[in-house]
Each structure stands twice: as structure tokens, then as C-alpha cells.
Amino acid sequence: MPTRRRALLALAAGCLPAAPGFNGSALARSSPPGEAVRVACTDWTGAETLLALGIVPAGVIDRAGYDRTMVEPSLPASVVELGAGWAPNVELLQYLQPDFILIPQWSVRSPQLARIAPVVVLQNRSETLDAIDTAKRQLPELAERFGAPRAAQEIITRFDEELQAIRASLSTxxxxxxxxxxxxxxxxxxxxxxxxxxxxxxxxxxxxxxxxxxxxxxxxxxxxxxxxxxxxxxxxxxxxxxxxxxxxxxxxxxxxxxxxxxxxxxxxxxxxxxxxxxxxxxxxxxxxxxxxxxxxxxxxxxxxxx
Known part of the structure; x- marks a missing residue:
């Protein structure tokens, strides 16, 4: 195996650290109990969702783009770069051996990725729910599947509380x-x-x-x-x-x-x-x-x- 790839995999294969706080965000929480689940993400929304749940992704596409656009929650150094979003490095995904691969609902690579690990689809919005309500509906399901069952409601409650506080501040x-x-x-x-x-x-x-x-x-x-x-x-x-x-x-x-x-x-x-x-x-x-x-x-x- 090439030296560079060996180094990358060493970062992902070790014990994953607890997810950091949201740089002061109300959504920050401690990492979930139990063994860390290894989840690779083929979009940035999946990565920020995992970090909110206290789970560090094993890998994510376009780290530099995430850091520039998403800003927070920040990605720990252990998260492996998986290449471009439109063409993630399938070979590297195979070597990472994730427990799950989290993909966006518009991904066309589900059959290919499903040969590597079980695929979980992250919805952005549905016919009846907007993006925020869709996220609230799906978050408990993801938390349960990835071993953070107590995290979802805590995140949703803190989200609603801060949004209400911001709304109150805009009264003028x-x-x-x-x-x-x-x-x-x-x-x-x-x-x-x-x-x-x-x-x-x-x-x-x-x-x-x-x-x-x-x-x-x-x-x-x-x-x-x-x-x-x-x-x-x-x-x-x-x-x-x-x-x-x-x-x-x-x-x-x-x-x-x-x-x-x-x-x-x-x-x-x-x-x-x-x-x-x-x-x-x-x-x-x-x-x-x-x-x-x-x-x-x-x-x-x-x-x-x-």
C-alpha cells in the first residue's frame, strides 16, 4: 500500500476522539456512549449532522471546501479526505471499511457505494416538510442507528431555544x-x-x-x-x-x-x-x-x- 494512503488510513483506523463543541454553538454536546461507529460521508451536510450527534466521520468529501463553507462544527484532523463530491475516492472508501456510508438524497452512486458498506440516505427536504423539519424528523433515526439515541432531542431542543432567542432579538x-x-x-x-x-x-x-x-x-x-x-x-x-x-x-x-x-x-x-x-x-x-x-x-x- 502506498505510504501516503497508509498514513491516511492510520488516521481513520485509530480510536476516534470525541466530537468537539460547535465553537460556542448551543448544539454542542459530548460524544455518545459506547464504541464509535465509523461513518463515511459523501456530502458536507452528513458530516455536520454526525458532528452534531457527537460522532466524528471516518471520512468526508472535499475537506477544504467544508472548512471554508461550513466553518462549524469543525472537522477533526482524523477525518480522511475522500476527494471530490461528484467523484469520491471509492478505492479509499473500501480501505476505510466504514460501518455505514451517509449519502445525500440526490446521490446517483448508491448502488456502487452499497457494495462497500450499508448506505444511509440523508434527506434534505420532502414534499411536505422543509429542510429544517426534515432534519428534525430524521435526526432521531440517525442517532438511533449510529448509537447516539439520547442526542437527537437534546440537539433539537437547543436549536429551537436559540432560534427563539434570536427571533426575540430581532423585534426592533x-x-x-x-x-x-x-x-x-x-x-x-x-x-x-x-x-x-x-x-x-x-x-x-x-x-x-x-x-x-x-x-x-x-x-x-x-x-x-x-x-x-x-x-x-x-x-x-x-x-x-x-x-x-x-x-x-x-x-x-x-x-x-x-x-x-x-x-x-x-x-x-x-x-x-x-x-x-x-x-x-x-x-x-x-x-x-x-x-x-x-x-x-x-x-x-x-x-x-x-
């Missing part, structure tokens, strides 16, 4: 609807959160209104030209900071007459917050809620605004 925020955007580097288009987005799910629970509650689709965001934002003149615009992509967009938008004529831009009703994963679970939803609350505490036109 104005009633303007919010349009949550990703700016396209071309400076002409934006992706805007729809009625099926995690942003919508969080905003509704915080008593906030999504300015673009239409064009719902499976991807949660609708791509449209900047000019369409003129149809929501009263909205507050909040865009996700995606690093170089966002900076490229802002450079082009600076000279875009349509963008600069938007009421929200002219009146300083625009701000940026760190990006979150569009298909995240409870930890991501709570992080987004916190950032919206932080944004609400800043006056329009402050340095944090674009």
Missing part, C-alpha cells in the same frame, strides 16, 4: 422583506433564494419575509438578471460573501447602471454576510440565523455593507 428590525443573493462574477446576474431555500426556512422562523418567495425549484436558488431586482424595490438585499467570486462581481457591478439605480443600493439597504451551504442542516441553519441577527444590528451604510 424593520418589516422590509429580504432578498438573499449570490452575486455572479459576470456582474449581470444573481442567484436569489426562493421559497424552497434554507434561507426561506430560517427567515420564516425568525419572523422575516423572503422578498423572492417564488420560482421555487429543487436547487433553492433562481438565476435572474440584476434588472429583475427592480421588481422588489422595498427589499433589503443581503448577499453571501463567496470570496473571489463576490469580489469579481462587485467590481463589475460598480459600473453597472441598473444595479446602481436599484433603490436598495441607492439607499444603502444592502449588506454582505459570510456564505453558508445552501443544503445544510440544523447547524448551518443556526449559523445563518446568527449572521442575519448580526446583520440586523448594523446600521445601513456601515463598513460591512457592499
Amino acid at each position: 428590525w424593520d418589516d422590509r422583506p429580504i432578498a438573499y443573493l449570490n452575486l455572479n462574477p459576470d456582474g449581470r446576474n444573481v442567484s436569489i433564494a426562493t421559497a424552497t431555500s434554507l434561507f426561506e426556512d430560517v427567515a420564516r422562523r425568525l419572523g422575516l419575509k423572503n422578498a423572492w418567495g417564488r420560482q421555487a425549484n429543487v436547487w433553492s436558488f433562481y438565476v435572474t438578471g440584476v434588472e429583475q431586482l427592480a421588481s422588489i424595490p422595498d427589499a433589503r438585499l443581503i448577499y453571501a460573501d463567496q470570496g473571489a467570486r463576490t469580489e469579481a462581481a462587485l467590481r463589475r457591478l460598480a459600473d453597472n447602471r441598473i444595479w446602481n439605480s436599484l433603490p436598495a443600493v441607492r439607499e444603502g439597504r444592502i449588506s454582505r454576510i459570510p456564505a453558508t451551504y445552501a443544503y445544510g442542516s440544523l447547524p448551518t441553519a443556526l449559523r445563518l440565523a446568527r449572521m442575519l441577527a448580526q446583520d440586523a444590528s448594523r446600521p445601513a451604510g456601515s463598513p460591512a455593507h457592499g
